Amino acid sequence: MRTVDDWLASEETGEAFSHCVRCRLPLVEIAEPWLVNKEIMGGECVLEYAVCQPCRDAVTAEFSEESKKSVRDFLEKEIDWDERLMEFMASHDATDRFESCIACLTPRRVLEGYGLSALFDSGGKLVLGPLPLLICLPCVGKMTASLSDASRSVWRRFLEKNFDGPPGDAGFPGML
Ligand SMILES: [Zn+2]
Ligand SMILES: [Zn+2]
Structure with a gap:
């Protein structure tokens, strides 16, 4: 059984993410929380990173208000948060x-690809929310x-700047 630490560790190093x-x-x-995002395709991790809160804010500030709103609308309308949070609370794992x-x-077992997103507090403790x-x-x-082209290029630039290899259009912009 994979523990939550296994799930959120870097696939590259096998250890918890250490740097933004x-x-x-x-x-x-850095006395700031950070986010861990991973994207898995066909069982392979195709993108993984940790990003500190100030960097996350700096990147999301470049996204247009309309784009941020379209993502927020999706999260609000398409996810039954009351239900999900109740399940999360009832679960011990x-x-x-x-x-x-x-x-x-x-x-998950029938999914071809998915993204994982987790928040850690400044001390490195997983935040359960x-x-x-x-x-x-x-x-x-x-x-x-409904992300604008401008917002898509913000994301593409982030990938180009911070990762080796050809930047795909894909990539889970999990920091929004
Ligand atoms: Zn950073
Ligand atoms: Zn889905």
């Missing part, structure tokens, strides 16, 4: 959250369907 992907600072040394998509509830969550790529597609 953008400012490269050690996460435990945070890995239960990774069993199905938070929006459409499709079980609306996150951690798993969302399937079709739902990510719906969530980002």
